[in-house]
Amino acid sequence: MAAAAEGPAARFEHMGLDPRLLRAVAELGWGSPTSIQAEAIPLALEGRDLLVRARTGSGKTGAYGLPVLQHLLRAREVSGAAGRGGRGGSGGR
Ligand SMILES: Nc1ncnc2c1ncn2[C@@H]1O[C@H](COP(=O)(O)OP(=O)(O)OP(=O)(O)O)[C@@H](O)[C@H]1O
Incomplete structure (x- = not known):
């Protein structure tokens, strides 16, 4: 298993991840991000x-x-949303 990152900001919940991804991460048993995840994920997002x-x-x-x-x-x-007319369109061709 990868080593977890340290520090108060090193939490998946503080990264702005979609709740579905947070649920998946929890299901995987990933309690906290690794160092590279803590550094890279916020920048990538x-x-x-x-x-x-x-x-x-x-x-x-x-x-x-x-x-x-x-x-x-x-x-x-x-x-x-666009398909449902979210952009003011007809919802398709
Ligand atoms: N945040 C985390 N907490 C706990 N375990 C984790 C976490 N992130 C990844 N892992 C686990 O650590 C292991 C190694 O992760 P992963 O394969 O993503 O590393 P990698 O750096 O991509 O490896 P490689 O260089 O071989 O491609 C996997 O079993 C993965 O499920």
């Missing part, structure tokens, strides 16, 4: 481009996977 290097097993997959999933969830919500 801001939309920053990142080049990250950390040792094997340090939690890099979650560090990029959670922001990618959040982006997909948000994109689906936006396109769903």
